[in-house]
Amino acid sequence: MIYREAGQYKTSYAADMAVFPLRQDRIGIAVIIALAYSMAYFGTDFLLQAVLIPFLIFALAAIGLNLMVGYAGLLSLGTGGFMGVGAYACYKLMTAFPDVNVIVWVLMSGFFSAGIGVFFGLPSLRIKGFYLAVATLAAQFFLQWSFNRIPWLVNYNISGAIEAPLRTLFGTAIVGPTASANARYLVVLTLVIFLTWIASNIVHGRIGRQWMAIRDMDIAAELMGIKLLQAKLLSFAVSSYFCGVAGAMLVFFWLGGAEYNVFNINQSFLILFMVIIGGLGSLIGSFFGAALIFMMPIGLGIVLPAIFEPLGIRVGAETIEHLRFMILGALIIFFLIVEPHGLARLWQIAKQKLRVWPFPY
Amino acid sequence: MNALYQIFVEPFVFMGEAPDLLLQTIWEGFVSGILYALIALGFVLIFKASGVFNFAQGIMVVFAALTLVGFHAMGIPAIIALILAIGVMFLLALTVERVVLRPLVNQPDIILFMATFGITYFLIGLGEFIFGGEPKVMIADELYLPRGRTDLDVAGGFVSIQHIDLAAAVIAIVMIAVLGVFFSKTRIGRALRAVADSHKAALSVGISLNQIWVIVWFAAGIVALVTGIMWGARSDVSFALQIIALKALPVLILGGFTSIPGAIVGGLIIGIGEKIGEFYWGPLVGGGIETWLAYVIALLFLMFRPQGLFGEKIIERV
Numbered sequence: 001m002i003y004r005e006a007g008q009y010k011t012s013y014a015a016d017m018a019v020f021p022l023r024q025d026r027i028g029i030a031v032i033i034a035l036a037y038s039m040a041y042f043g044t045d046f047l048l049q050a051v052l053i054p055f056l057i058f059a060l061a062a063i064g065l066n067l068m069v070g071y072a073g074l075l076s077l078g079t080g081g082f083m084g085v086g087a088y089a090c091y092k093l094m095t096a097f098p099d100v101n102v103i104v105w106v107l108m109s110g111f112f113s114a115g116i117g118v119f120f121g122l123p124s125l126r127i128k129g130f131y132l133a134v135a136t137l138a139a140q141f142f143l144q145w146s147f148n149r150i151p152w153l154v155n156y157n158i159s160g161a162i163e164a165p166l167r168t169l170f171g172t173a174i175v176g177p178t179a180s181a182n183a184r185y186l187v188v189l190t191l192v193i194f195l196t197w198i199a200s201n202i203v204h205g206r207i208g209r210q211w212m213a214i215r216d217m218d219i220a221a222e223l224m225g226i227k228l229l230q231a232k233l234l235s236f237a238v239s240s241y242f243c244g245v246a247g248a249m250l251v252f253f254w255l256g257g258a259e260y261n262v263f264n265i266n267q268s269f270l271i272l273f274m275v276i277i278g279g280l281g282s283l284i285g286s287f288f289g290a291a292l293i294f295m296m297p298i299g300l301g302i303v304l305p306a307i308f309e310p311l312g313i314r315v316g317a318e319t320i321e322h323l324r325f326m327i328l329g330a331l332i333i334f335f336l337i338v339e340p341h342g343l344a345r346l347w348q349i350a351k352q353k354l355r356v357w358p359f360p361y
Numbered sequence: 362m363n364a365l366y367q368i369f370v371e372p373f374v375f376m377g378e379a380p381d382l383l384l385q386t387i388w389e390g391f392v393s394g395i396l397y398a399l400i401a402l403g404f405v406l407i408f409k410a411s412g413v414f415n416f417a418q419g420i421m422v423v424f425a426a427l428t429l430v431g432f433h434a435m436g437i438p439a440i441i442a443l444i445l446a447i448g449v450m451f452l453l454a455l456t457v458e459r460v461v462l463r464p465l466v467n468q469p470d471i472i473l474f475m476a477t478f479g480i481t482y483f484l485i486g487l488g489e490f491i492f493g494g495e496p497k498v499m500i501a502d503e504l505y506l507p508r509g510r511t512d513l514d515v516a517g518g519f520v521s522i523q524h525i526d527l528a529a530a531v532i533a534i535v536m537i538a539v540l541g542v543f544f545s546k547t548r549i550g551r552a553l554r555a556v557a558d559s560h561k562a563a564l565s566v567g568i569s570l571n572q573i574w575v576i577v578w579f580a581a582g583i584v585a586l587v588t589g590i591m592w593g594a595r596s597d598v599s600f601a602l603q604i605i606a607l608k609a610l611p612v613l614i615l616g617g618f619t620s621i622p623g624a625i626v627g628g629l630i631i632g633i634g635e636k637i638g639e640f641y642w643g644p645l646v647g648g649g650i651e652t653w654l655a656y657v658i659a660l661l662f663l664m665f666r667p668q669g670l671f672g673e674k675i676i677e678r679v
Contacts, residue, residue: 075471123660127667129470130414130618134610135663138656145653149646265607269478276475318489325486332479337464340472 003354019200033193040186048181049254051295056192057249058294062274062286063199064242069272070281071203072235073215074124078136079243079271081143084263085113086244087251088153091162094175094252095155102167102175102252103187109248110241116143117240124232128218140265147260163257175252184253191249195242200283202238211235212281243271277335279342288343296331300324372641384520386640387633392526394632395533396595399588400609401616401624402537403581408618409557410577411462413473417480419606421582424488425450426589426598430497439500443586450582458574466570485600496601499593506594529591536587537625540580544621549576557619611659617669626670631655 003024010016020026039052061083068074090109094102120139124132147153154162166176173179174187202208210231213221222228251258270293278289304320339346353360376383400418407415428449432442461476507524544550555563556573564570592602612631616623635658639651662670 069471123664127663130474131614131663131667131669134614134656135660137607137610138653138660141653141656145650265604273475273478276471280471322486322490326483326490327486329479329481329483329486332482333461333476336468336472336476336479337461340465340468 003351003357005355017204019204036189036193037186040182040189043182043185045181048185051298053181053185053188053254054250055290055294056188057246057254058271058274059287059290060192060195060249061243061246061271062278062290063196063283064239064246065271066275066278066281066283066286067199067203067211067242068235068239069275070279070285071208071215072211072232072239073218074121074232074235075129075133076136076236076239077133077265077268077272078120078139078143080263080265080267081140082113082117082240082243083247083250083267084143084147084260085116085240086110086247087258087263088147088162089113089244090248090252092153092155094165094167098165098167101169103169103191106191106245106248106252110244113244113247114237114241117236117243118233121233121236124236125229137265140268144260144263144265147263161257161259162251164252177256188249188253191245195245196283199242203283207231207234207238215281273332277332277342279344282342282344284347285342285344288347292335292343296328297324300327367645368642375641381520383637386636388520388522388526390633390636391629392523392529392632393636394629395530396588396592396628397608397612397632398625398628399533399536399584399591400606401612401628402540402621403584403588404609404613405616405618405621405624406540406581406584407577410553411473411556411574412470412560413462413477414470414618415581416474416477417484418581418585418609419603420481420484420488421450421453421585422589422592422606423598423600423602424453424484425582425586426499426593426602427488427492427497429586429590430500430593430598431492433500442500446586447583450586451579454575454578454582457578458571462574463571481603485603489600496597496599497593499590499598506590523595525591525594529595532587532591536584537621540621543580549573553577608655611655614669615659615662617671620669620671623669623671627659631658634658 003022005022008021008023010021015021020029039048043052061079064082065076065079068076086109089112090105093100093105093108097105116139120136123135127135148160151157151160154160157163164175164177166173166178168174169183169187172183174183203211210221210226213224213226214228214231218228221231247263251262255262274289274293275286276289277292278287279285301320301324304323335343400422403418403421404415407413407418425446429442429446432445433439437445457480461480462473465473465476507528510521510523542550544553552563552568552573553576555566555568556570560570563573589598589602592598592605608631609628612624612627614627615630616625616627635651635654638654643650
């Protein structure tokens with residue numbers, strides 16, 4: 001009833017190809033963005049710091065990985081490493097040129113991880129599928145090792161960790177121990193919206209179509225005149241760029257400091273979960289996946305004690321932790337069985353249903 | 362120049378000067394290679410028969426070993442505990458097939474791969490829930506595994522060989538031989554290979570996919586149990602083992618996902634390669650290169666043979 005395209009005529013090619021062809025969609029996205037910005041004023045510190053900021057950052061990383069896995073069909077398990085490159089590059093740049101605005105360096109740091117990504121993407125022309133996935137593990141382990149063993153990367157810091165120095169934007173602290181959660185949230189939100197818009201334009205344009213052609217069948221794509229090596233390396237570069245920026249944001253806007261094992265293999269797996277549970281080849285799915293995978297453990301941590309305590313069962317913190325693992329595993333399997341195409345497909349189905357609601361016949 | 366000398370000359374001179382040390386390193390590499398190969402074997406079994414890249418093999422190793430130790434801690438004699446642990450692995454195979462694989466039949470590989478992640482997380486949680494997170498001691502003596510060591514005099518020095526390592530090598534070889542015979546000579550083995558070739562063709566000649574999957578996961582479970590016992594006897598049984606199991610992945614791509622001999626040869630190459638690399642070249646870059654050297658070795662091999670050493674030749678048609 002409310003979600004109908006009746007009467008909305010597309011009169012030009014551009015209108016037909018629009019990302020949000022329906023007026024309701026455009027209104028919806030505007031409302032969501034407005035709500036997201038208003039959270040900076042209404043949200044509590046806990047909500048911003050523990051939920052929303054990491055959710056947005058992980059969503060960005062998931063978008064990055066999704067560009068590669070979902071659009072170009074190249075399976076990668078090196079996301080954590082690439083995120084780390086972004087974070088360490090950003091740290092080096094920030095400390096070497098303290099006068100330049102930190103946001104410039106966060107956006108620049110992605111180019112470093114893009115370069116590293118291209119290097120580790122070179123074998124992708126020869127190998128594919130799980131072989132490629134395992135090959136990208138080389139990147140993961142090698143990069144993690146370098147973060148640990150090359151003291152130059154942490155400015156010869158004795159602790160071996162990087163810490164966020166104080167940086168400001170328009171006189172407000174946005175990076176460093178004194179930056180408020182609200183300020184950091186605003187910056188993160190703006191950056192994520194901006195980068196998502198870029199990603200959306202990439203995948204809807206020529207490059208994205210090339211990637212999808214390669215994903216669906218690379219030999220056929222090659223016969224059609226797509227240069228495989230260039231397109232695949234470009235997907236490694238773009239994907240690593242997004243992951244690198246997400247990594248830099250993770251450290252400087254959320255954690256405030258990091259050791260080398262923040263970017264361990266589990267981080268890579270976590271982001272892959274988000275992509276797959278959210279939906280391969282869907283940007284909105286990346287947000288859904290990040291929300292589910294990141295918030296589920298937090299939610300379970302709150303819900304489980306609430307269930308057990310009224311029953312008089314005393315449960316220790318580690319039992320909760322174990323149950324969380326079990327439920328997380330079970331839920332992953334459950335979601336895969338119910339909807340192997342991810343939450344994005346559920347979202348599509350819901351929209352289809354909504355179009356004919358309330359009179360389906 | 363100095364750097365080149367340090368990389369290309371010095372380690373070899375050192376090898377020549379102390380051949381016993383080289384032999385010792387190779388032996389160490391051989392043993393860890395055998396254990397990598399055992400883990401990889403579990404992967405290969407499942408990949409061959411169902412095309413599922415089973416990420417849960419590592420945690421299955423831990424889980425199997427924990428079950429065995431757990432049963433023994435309840436006062437059950439070691440041999441009966443072993444049989445019970447095998448029973449648990451059978452139940453696990455049955456459950457995985459029924460709950461995870463059957464509803465996901467015909468889905469893309471990556472979805473099944475993800476599902477095994479789900480299994481991994483579930484088993485980590487379950488294992489810690491039941492047995493607790495602290496490391497356990499493997500009941501090596503009760504299972505009549507030898508201990509102690511022998512020092513062999515060779516090449517002007519000595520090489521010390523742990524008996525447990527020797528036993529691990531022998532058991533691994535026996536198990537691989539048994540699996541080889543099982544795959545090539547028995548009725549079930551032929552059915553397994555048929556399923557591996559083509560699910561549809563196997564179904565059409567009356568092979569039950571579900572049954573085959575249970576058998577394969579059970580076989581992988583037994584391999585996991587043996588691996589768990591051997592790893593456990595060398596160090597102890599803990600969840601850290603699951604991380605070590607990731608080392609089986611380069612072994613797999615080196616040997617090819619579908620080849621049992623490939624798993625063995627790949628395991629040995631990786632095991633020996635990384636021990637020698639760590640011992641002779643590691644100090645040049647500050648050590649710890651064991652964590653990624655295996656992957657780089659595998660990557661270099663892949664550049665020349667994309668299907669691994671023994672993998673089936675990939676033929677692509679449009």
